[in-house]
Each structure stands twice: as C-alpha cells, then as structure tokens.
Amino acid sequence: MLHTSTALVGTTSAITPWFSALLLELLRWPGIADGNEEYLLADVDSVESFASLISARLEVQSEIYGRSSDIPVYRYPVEWPHRDNRCLRVVQVQGLMPASSDFGDGLEGLSVATYRERHRNHTATLLHLAHRHIQARDAVLGPQTRPRVDLVIFPEFAVHVDDQDLMRAFSDATGAMLFYGLVGATTSGTTGTVNAARWLVPQRRGGRRSWVEVDQGKWHLTEEEGHLGVSPWRPHQVVIELQSQRERPYRISGAICYDATDLALAADLRDETHMFVVAAMNKDVKTFDSMVSALRYHMYQHVLIANCGEYGGSTAQAPYDIEHKRLIAHSHGGNQLAITVFDVEMDDFGPALRAAVPPVTVMKRVKERIGKTPPAGLGRRR
Structure with a gap:
C-alpha cells in the first residue's frame, strides 16, 4: 500500500x-x-x-535527457512555500569530520563503534550549532515563517547512513530540505560502497508531513576513492523542483565533488536548473574556486559548494554584473568549522531570469543589467 x-x-x-x-x-x-x-x-x-x-x-x-553525459534526468516535484521577498534562505554547514586521516583504515574504519560515537556526536553538535545560529539570526532580523530556512548543504562524506534520525529531526526543527554526503552508502547491483549524497525534502500536505528521499550518485572517482574500494554509481541525475501555485517551478540539482568538474554534466543542467549545489571534500580549494567562477557564468545560475572544514573553501557565487555581488559567501582557511546563512534571489537567475533583462536608458545611458550578459547559446526560457 x-x-x-x-x-x-x-x-x-x-x-x-x-x-x-x-x-x-x-x-x-x-x-x-x-x-x-x-x-x-x-x-x-x-x-x-x-x-x-x-x-x-x-x-x-x-x-530533458542528459545527452552530453548520457544519463536520464528525473525531476522530483515538491510543494514549497515561496517567501514574499522571493528569496531562498540557504545554510552551508562546514564540519570537521571525517578528516582525511580518518580514512587510514578504509571506509570500514568509519563504522567502528568508537569512531561512530565521535562522528555521531560531531554531527549532532553541528546540527545544534546550525539551529542556534538560525535562532540568533532570527532574533535580530525578526521571526521567520516556516520554513525558517529553505536549503541546508553539507560536505561530502558528512553524515553516516545510520544517523538519518538526526537529519530528519533537524529538518523538522527548521523546515528545511537537506543535501548531504553519505558515509556507508550501498546500492543493489554494485559491489562494495558507493559515494552518494542524499536529498531529504519534507513534503507537507493537509497537515501531514512525508519525506522525499533520493540519493544522487557520483560517477567520476578520485584515485583515493579507488584505493578505498568505492564503486562509481550515477545512473541518473536528480533535480528537485520547487513548485508553487503562483510561480513557475524553481529547480535545483546537485553533484559530489569531482563530478562537478564534468563539463558534460554542466551542459546538461545549464538549461534545466536554476541552482547547482556541490557536496565536496576537496583539498585543491584554489582550483575549485576557479571552477565555480567559470560554472557560475557558463551555467548562468547560482553555484554553491559545501567543502569539509579540514580544507575550507565553501562558497556561493552567481554571475552578477557588479563584481562585489558575485561572491555571496566564502569560508577560507584550514580546520575551520563554519556555518553560513545567506539569501538567494530566486528571480535573478530563476524562471524569471531577471538578470538577463537588457539594460535601460534613464536620462543618459546607464547600465542597469543585474547579471552579466548571458553566455552564447543559453536556451533557458524566461
């Protein structure tokens, strides 16, 4: 049933x-x-x-089939209340576990009882800090209607598969949808473990709450993952479609670390999505900074990365014409635990594509375009 x-x-x-x-x-x-x-x-x-x-x-x-990457794209529509100011409130959580040294005994070492206790406590502490951070922000800027935040992003390998109760409780407390990397993910038909990130999206109808839960796999593995016995797995690309009775759907898709460098995936999602989020555990922060600077323009949308705190470099960027607006958030520095809250203007690079509206002339020629000139061949409709 x-x-x-x-x-x-x-x-x-x-x-x-x-x-x-x-x-x-x-x-x-x-x-x-x-x-x-x-x-x-x-x-x-x-x-x-x-x-x-x-x-x-x-x-x-x-x-909507991903012809460049040769994988199907599946939309997961959810009813989502849009704020009056047409913003999505986003939280990036940059934790410190697991660290690269924690993989010394392989992925199995992350499931040993002693390590599991530390990792679960760290996850619970991060969620508590994020919740208090949101409360402190609301206390100054005014109480917010639910959801208090819309999207919370965590790094790659951030949450163990046995800690889903913590993630559901945090989602219930904030009303937010979550995107987080998993430890210990498996799937039928694939030997060993896979690297996956989970979309956990609350769906509320008629006073009842259910979950949309779906995993986004990773296909392009690093050399370290090969030594750990991780199997490539990305049979499809997940797109979360936020539906509203009054507005056109706003679509978000995600990738895991090295997959974000796949230009075929970026080409498939450019005209499909309005926000691209990445769960990462990446030591080459400078390269990923450059990649985001390129993707934000070529995909012409918001690009968000949540990296692990050991390396830092969690960032949120968009191709605004005014330079200081392009970098929305950035957490630099090694061994940094960081929780960042910011708002994303949905209409700028969303369905309305307000950023691509041509400049207007007021008394004299003044450039009023919100975003940079769209890249050649952009097929997404306003």
Whole structure:
C-alpha cells in the first residue's frame, strides 16, 4: 500500500513522484485518504488513452535527457512555500569530520563503534550549532515563517547512513530540505560502497508531513576513492523542483565533488536548473574556486559548494554584473568549522531570469543589467 521509491526499492531507485502517483491510482483501494490531488488517470478511459499518457511522459523525459553525459534526468516535484521577498534562505554547514586521516583504515574504519560515537556526536553538535545560529539570526532580523530556512548543504562524506534520525529531526526543527554526503552508502547491483549524497525534502500536505528521499550518485572517482574500494554509481541525475501555485517551478540539482568538474554534466543542467549545489571534500580549494567562477557564468545560475572544514573553501557565487555581488559567501582557511546563512534571489537567475533583462536608458545611458550578459547559446526560457 506504499508506492514511494523509498518504500518499494530505497533511496537509490529512479522511481519519481510521477511514477509513484501512477502506481497509487492503478492500485487504489477503498478508504485511501484523498488529498484532493489532480489525478493522472482522470481522463483515462481506455487502453489507448493510457498508452497516450505513457507516451506523453516518455516525450517529456526525452526532452530533458542528459545527452552530453548520457544519463536520464528525473525531476522530483515538491510543494514549497515561496517567501514574499522571493528569496531562498540557504545554510552551508562546514564540519570537521571525517578528516582525511580518518580514512587510514578504509571506509570500514568509519563504522567502528568508537569512531561512530565521535562522528555521531560531531554531527549532532553541528546540527545544534546550525539551529542556534538560525535562532540568533532570527532574533535580530525578526521571526521567520516556516520554513525558517529553505536549503541546508553539507560536505561530502558528512553524515553516516545510520544517523538519518538526526537529519530528519533537524529538518523538522527548521523546515528545511537537506543535501548531504553519505558515509556507508550501498546500492543493489554494485559491489562494495558507493559515494552518494542524499536529498531529504519534507513534503507537507493537509497537515501531514512525508519525506522525499533520493540519493544522487557520483560517477567520476578520485584515485583515493579507488584505493578505498568505492564503486562509481550515477545512473541518473536528480533535480528537485520547487513548485508553487503562483510561480513557475524553481529547480535545483546537485553533484559530489569531482563530478562537478564534468563539463558534460554542466551542459546538461545549464538549461534545466536554476541552482547547482556541490557536496565536496576537496583539498585543491584554489582550483575549485576557479571552477565555480567559470560554472557560475557558463551555467548562468547560482553555484554553491559545501567543502569539509579540514580544507575550507565553501562558497556561493552567481554571475552578477557588479563584481562585489558575485561572491555571496566564502569560508577560507584550514580546520575551520563554519556555518553560513545567506539569501538567494530566486528571480535573478530563476524562471524569471531577471538578470538577463537588457539594460535601460534613464536620462543618459546607464547600465542597469543585474547579471552579466548571458553566455552564447543559453536556451533557458524566461
């Protein structure tokens, strides 16, 4: 009687909310709760009309297929309240565990009881600090409606798979969706562990709360990951689609560290998403700074990286025309525990694409463009 991807297969499956809704309607049983949803099969009264429904879905999937990286792209729509100021409030959490020295005994060493206790306590402390940071900010800038923050990003390998209770409790306390790297992730059909990051998105309907949980895999592995026995795994690209009754959807996608350097992935997402987030554990901070400076323009959207505190370098940037606005947040320095809160203007590089509006003339020629001139060939529509 449960048709979500998590219930059927797990967080690594490619069962989208659309397919779950289709199964729910095909297998509907008397007495099931009715949330007044729009039904997929409302106009289906024959085998032919059902075939047309499936064909239309396949056509939509074909249009957004990642042809450069040769992987399917799946949208996960969620109902999300948009703030009156049209901003997304984002938190970057830069923790200190695990450190590079913690991998000396392989990935298995991160699951040893003594280390697990330290890592879980560190995760809980980080979440507590982030929550108090948000509370302190609200105390000065005024109380905020839920969600108090919209998106919280953590580094690669930041959270053990057995600590999901902490992440759900933090999401309930803040109302935020989370994107965080996993330790100990596995999937059927793949030997050993995989490197994955989890999207944990609360979905509230009719006074009830459910979860959209789906994992984003990593395909391009580093040499160190090869020695650790990590297997490449990225069968699809996940796009979280924030829907509102009044506005067009705002789409966010993520990658894990080295995958963000794949230009094929950036090309596939440029006209699909409005924000690109990266969970990283990267010692070459200078190279990633340069990469973000390039991606923010070529993808023409906000690019956010949460790196581990051992190396620092968590950053958020966007291709604004005024130079001091391009760097929204940046945490430099080694062994730095950092929690950064900032707002992202949704309309600048989102569906409205306000940043690409041509400059206007007021009395004399004054450049008023919000963002830089769009890159050649940008196909995303305003």
